[in-house]
Amino acid sequence: MDTKTIQNNTKDTETTERISGSEAVIKCLLAEGVDILYGYPGGAIMPVYDELYKYQDKIHHVLSRHEQGAAHAAQGYARISGKVGVAMATSGPGATNLITGIADAQIDSTPLVCITGQVGSHLLGSDAFQETDIVGISTPVTKWNHQITKASEIPEVFAKAFYIAKSGRPGPVLIDITKDAQIELFDFKYKKCKGVRSYKPVPDTDENSLKAAAELINNAKKPLIVWGQGIILGKAEEEFKAVIEKAGIPSAWTILGASAIPTSHPLNVGMVGMHGNYAPNVLTNECDVLIAIGMRFDDRVTGNLETYAKQAKIVHFEIDPAEVDKNVKTDIAVLGDAKTSLTELLPLLHPNSHTDWHQKFKDLYKIEYEKVIKNDLHPTKEGLTMGEVLKEINIQTKGEAAIVSDVGQHQMIACRYAEFNTTKSNITSGGLGTMGFALPAAIGAKMAAPEREVIMIAGDGGYQMNIQELGTIFQQKVPVKIVVLNNEFLGMVRQWQQLFFEKRYASTEMVNPDFVAIAKGYHIEAQKVSERKDLKAAIKEMIDCKGPYFLEVRVEKEDNVFPMIPTGASVSDIRLE
Amino acid sequence: MSENKQYTVSIYTENNIGLLNRISAIFQRRHMNVESLNTSPSEIDGVSRFTLVINITESQMKKIIGQIEKQVEVIKAFYHTEDEIIYQESCLFKIKSELLFDERQIQNIIKESNARIVTVNKEFFAIEKSGRKEEIDLLYRELSVFGIMQFTRSGRIAVTKDEMKISTMLKAFQD
Numbered sequence A: 001m002d003t004k005t006i007q008n009n010t011k012d013t014e015t016t017e018r019i020s021g022s023e024a025v026i027k028c029l030l031a032e033g034v035d036i037l038y039g040y041p042g043g044a045i046m047p048v049y050d051e052l053y054k055y056q057d058k059i060h061h062v063l064s065r066h067e068q069g070a071a072h073a074a075q076g077y078a079r080i081s082g083k084v085g086v087a088m089a090t091s092g093p094g095a096t097n098l099i100t101g102i103a104d105a106q107i108d109s110t111p112l113v114c115i116t117g118q119v120g121s122h123l124l125g126s127d128a129f130q131e132t133d134i135v136g137i138s139t140p141v142t143k144w145n146h147q148i149t150k151a152s153e154i155p156e157v158f159a160k161a162f163y164i165a166k167s168g169r170p171g172p173v174l175i176d177i178t179k180d181a182q183i184e185l186f187d188f189k190y191k192k193c194k195g196v197r198s199y200k201p202v203p204d205t206d207e208n209s210l211k212a213a214a215e216l217i218n219n220a221k222k223p224l225i226v227w228g229q230g231i232i233l234g235k236a237e238e239e240f241k242a243v244i245e246k247a248g249i250p251s252a253w254t255i256l257g258a259s260a261i262p263t264s265h266p267l268n269v270g271m272v273g274m275h276g277n278y279a280p281n282v283l284t285n286e287c288d289v290l291i292a293i294g295m296r297f298d299d300r301v302t303g304n305l306e307t308y309a310k311q312a313k314i315v316h317f318e319i320d321p322a323e324v325d326k327n328v329k330t331d332i333a334v335l336g337d338a339k340t341s342l343t344e345l346l347p348l349l350h351p352n353s354h355t356d357w358h359q360k361f362k363d364l365y366k367i368e369y370e371k372v373i374k375n376d377l378h379p380t381k382e383g384l385t386m387g388e389v390l391k392e393i394n395i396q397t398k399g400e401a402a403i404v405s406d407v408g409q410h411q412m413i414a415c416r417y418a419e420f421n422t423t424k425s426n427i428t429s430g431g432l433g434t435m436g437f438a439l440p441a442a443i444g445a446k447m448a449a450p451e452r453e454v455i456m457i458a459g460d461g462g463y464q465m466n467i468q469e470l471g472t473i474f475q476q477k478v479p480v481k482i483v484v485l486n487n488e489f490l491g492m493v494r495q496w497q498q499l500f501f502e503k504r505y506a507s508t509e510m511v512n513p514d515f516v517a518i519a520k521g522y523h524i525e526a527q528k529v530s531e532r533k534d535l536k537a538a539i540k541e542m543i544d545c546k547g548p549y550f551l552e553v554r555v556e557k558e559d560n561v562f563p564m565i566p567t568g569a570s571v572s573d574i575r576l577e
Numbered sequence B: 001m002s003e004n005k006q007y008t009v010s011i012y013t014e015n016n017i018g019l020l021n022r023i024s025a026i027f028q029r030r031h032m033n034v035e036s037l038n039t040s041p042s043e044i045d046g047v048s049r050f051t052l053v054i055n056i057t058e059s060q061m062k063k064i065i066g067q068i069e070k071q072v073e074v075i076k077a078f079y080h081t082e083d084e085i086i087y088q089e090s091c092l093f094k095i096k097s098e099l100l101f102d103e104r105q106i107q108n109i110i111k112e113s114n115a116r117i118v119t120v121n122k123e124f125f126a127i128e129k130s131g132r133k134e135e136i137d138l139l140y141r142e143l144s145v146f147g148i149m150q151f152t153r154s155g156r157i158a159v160t161k162d163e164m165k166i167s168t169m170l171k172a173f174q175d
């Protein structure tokens, strides 16, 4: 999909020319099709910024208000576009501020190239001003990293960085460049990387395992698919849909798998995991074959491993061999990328419908609807619920919005209730659960997909973790829609305190500022809603607004998110209240 | 639960800065103590080899190998039990010179253990011994009776009885 634009911009530079390391950095980015990057300047990266000034018509630099914001914005950009996001910072504090975003990208397999300036190479290791060992610090949270001390290394390292970030299971890469390497002149020539000797991004798919998987699936009476982000990262949405439709298999998603197929698809049976839907969680412990596709059996998904799907044969479609048998022992592992393996699986499958088995999901859904969903979406008590806000957003955006959520109760509600008609529409911090993710990520998402409605949903806690990015929104005129569901609590922690710590609300109550005034201080249109009767009109005003918009919704202070699998419990012990 | 066993791990890698950090971090994160570690060039130009010894269960070992191989610059990692490899460690003892002449027993120990005198001067002499850990332990016990000024032991180095097809693998990577 995006390959066409990339190819146009990425002709290898054939001629050599004598330029500085800094100019080479820009030329490398251009050669890789980068036209936007997020960052923050400082002494050790100034030569690159100086060159950016010259290239500002070709490459747009977005000045964030904090490097963490730059990293998350690059993530949002990457998640919605499927391209590599780029973030840049100076040495020392600039570099360390990127780390949370890098760690988040690592665990959620988001392709990023992060560039950091470094002190001059003669000062390395001397505790010089603003020197940190960022290569050492970032090692456990990057797919690859490298320090450049000579300008001549720049082209090869950048080519390799982009290749590694986006190939196979994607991930973040960090390039640290000493200041002298940025200034040094050398003969520049760029060649895109086509492979790294020691690195095999996609393992070969073994035909026998594919056949064995097909046989298990064909013979299954009660098959259940759990899919993850691997479908989206592998651009395998169509192939996936064809497979589940032919074999008639109920399919559930992990939080990062959301939106790969439309929410309304009849075979979509909801979310698995700690706050997932009742039916797929309970029936995980009843299915006879569990087919995991592009997911990694995260502990938030499996609950107690000792009791997870013990009765089922497990088939695992996976690109990363290190994930196979890591948490759940599989019976058949099909290595390879989802697009290829699902394409090859399709002709081996028998058409089926599993009607009785489907009925079980419907029956359990009814129970969940009565106990939970009805109260969330159609509340009868006075206070507003997070769920009804989502419902109204669904109605007014017709399920076409990209939802960028932060971390907490609102995140679970957003993922449970947002309607997704389009893939890559659920942008959230899954594996790291990083509060403060949403606001900057929404900036990146909107800039990558300006044609889409991008709605950020955050709690009053997480919103304030990167609230300074309102400045970026204002300066860049990014028309993101910001919704803060204000319960005056660190809601999710409060919920745990209520359920497991005898209501001892230690440091979870929040005294909040006038959020509307703050937004207006950044010249962003803003409104606050506390009553049900005003909700619809307020959301309409937000969506109709051409520019950025801030909407605060005062929701019930002590609502809880259900269903819930308490930590360490079995998926089938999921609680509805 | 399966039992801990001693494994020798051989990791073939590109010869790049920072890999030691990445590999040791894999063990550190999981609170696993590496018994011994050696890095050196391998039989292939530009390819380094890490050899390390660790006591863990086989299922832990398999997962660790997966995590190690996931590193971009790791070519291949293998693990082996004692009986699948030929291995050696090497050690150096520094001992007061006078003991060499005053204690006849020392000369016998050196001879019987197949240790080698590396250097002798007025103050001290140094002996070297290569062998299995138990042999080195024995020599250490025997010499400590007389007093050891300094002692150091290398990490294990090992070759496998079976072939490791690294060259063919490297070719396949490049195709």
Ligand SMILES: Cc1ncc(C[n+]2csc(CCOP(=O)(O)OP(=O)(O)O)c2C)c(N)n1
Pocket (backbone or CB within 6 Å): A406, A407, A408, A409, A410, A411, A433, A434, A435, A436, A458, A459, A460, A461, A462, A463, A485, A487, A489, A490, A491, A492, A493
């Ligand atoms: C950076 C960070 N710090 C702490 C946490 C732990 N944490 C998880 S959810 C949560 C509360 C979130 O509160 P809020 O943003 O108000 O959202 P709500 O749960 O009320 O919807 C906290 C503190 C976290 N996930 N990330």
